Amino acid sequence: MQGLARQGLTGQDRDGGPASTQDGRASVGPVQDDLVLAGLALDGRGPLFDQIKRAVAGQILRGRWLAGERLPNEAELSSLYGVSRQTVHKAIALLAREGFLVRRRRAGTFVATGRRDRFALPIEDIGDVVAREGRVYEFRIRDRKSLRNGEGIRWPDLPDGTPILTLECLHFSDGTPIQFERRLVNLDVVPEVVDEAFDVVAPSRWLVDRVPWSSADHSVRAVNATAEMAALLGVEAGAACLSIRRQTMHLSRPVTLVHFLSVGDRFSLSGSSITDSATELNL
């Protein structure tokens, strides 16, 4: 085809309106009209592969292809849009990687089915949450011990005898206690922690900065506050609290095991959580 002069499309120098898809394409007429009718028209905003992602994802959202149905193959899409197969491939492969599509060699590309509730709830650092709400965040270390695993406390996923640091910490929002934290740190992985006083940076933040790139498993439950916890958090015994347990791993080694206990009516987990990356597409 007319090889070049298409890169210019990526910039701001767009001319045609949203419906006119491409500008100087040679064969106007039937093909583009079909596209417009099908609602498949490109919008001219951003790179071509992004436009194609949006066009295809938009059609799926609008029910043009139902779950499980087959999409046109790369060659067909490529000639429909008048772009190379690689460009279509990039767009479709990305949608597949994001979970919208399933691709099988020889069989074709299908709208993903059984997209179950893949909703995910972001779990943020409490300091960030408090700060974002415009409140004053403070914390206080209540207790700190060095010991070995199995001596009084047992960290299941860690061999007995491993040196660990235990921390107890209270978190405040505008002076009100909102969360109690009890943490174990693996000293084999982070020996430097013994020299850290935690008078400025909170343990969670310190660990994230020090040992990034980790994975974790969580569990979130509701529990009634014990008398001791209730006293610490300044609520009456039995108040509903959110209990979050998190174990963090780095290269398959446990780094830290932490229990958060938050007062129910002073703290909530929340977030606009998306079935993966639907927002990226601006639909």
Added chain:
Amino acid sequence: MQGLARQGLTGQDRDGGPASTQDGRASVGPVQDDLVLAGLALDGRGPLFDQIKRAVAGQILRGRWLAGERLPNEAELSSLYGVSRQTVHKAIALLAREGFLVRRRRAGTFVATGRRDRFALPIEDIGDVVAREGRVYEFRIRDRKSLRNGEGIRWPDLPDGTPILTLECLHFSDGTPIQFERRLVNLDVVPEVVDEAFDVVAPSRWLVDRVPWSSADHSVRAVNATAEMAALLGVEAGAACLSIRRQTMHLSRPVTLVHFLSVGDRFSLSGSSITDSATELNL
């Protein structure tokens, strides 16, 4: 270079051990030794771009490059590994898309900083959870009304007068009530719901199958059970319960607003949640 005959690497017909990276590469010697020393050697498993992703991500995890530091540019990596720039580009661009790296034109590629706790907790359908635990799942519709928004109940994000369906539902695990559900459904979006009896498929599942591709926002709190709820769930009043609120959207229109109330010691949210896609890399 020696253009072809490299595709064979993607298959199973690998020959060299994990340390020998490529096979018939022309210039053996210093380059590959450097790679091995640097721990950057490819492992020969899977496509080249995946191997490069693993090699680079692995080095970051091992602290070879710290947060904020700059990586070699595409040309350097390309000659290091003896692959084309496109292949390196694909690997690095994917790592950037997954949040591990930040790229700036002319400036270079950097290890992402401030990777905050982007942990995400998957929120599953309760039927799936119960079934996976090997228990018997049942549900019972307790109440069902058709009305208009504002008549007794108000759904904030929906205009007054919009027809809605309200549902109340109890979920059981092995006969024990574990969750109460109160749901509003936007009849403008899903009018078919009035013809659905929900005698086989639970409302959440029905809606997911019917209106996929949605986004949602959640909030999770801990509350003490009211007397009424306690009676329904078979616990004493005041028992700690997990309260999950979810509003689901489709093409910017609210579809359903649902409140789940789960008994604290019979239900927990949990999941191995990963800072994005670290698991994909098998590190």
Added chain:
DNA sequence: CGACGGTTTATGTACATACATTATCGTCCA
């Protein structure tokens, strides 16, 4: 009719090339 095996088709990967885009870095000049 069913097992087997070759053909075909659609996706997957890799490389080469070309050009666009965007900061950064120097340099020159006021």
Added chain:
DNA sequence: TGGACGATAATGTATGTACATAAACCGTCG
């Protein structure tokens, strides 16, 4: 000194080409 400005170095996008891979398809043969 400092600001404009152009060279430059990095990533970003698009196309063409070639081959690999997997699985569906189909025809043949037992």
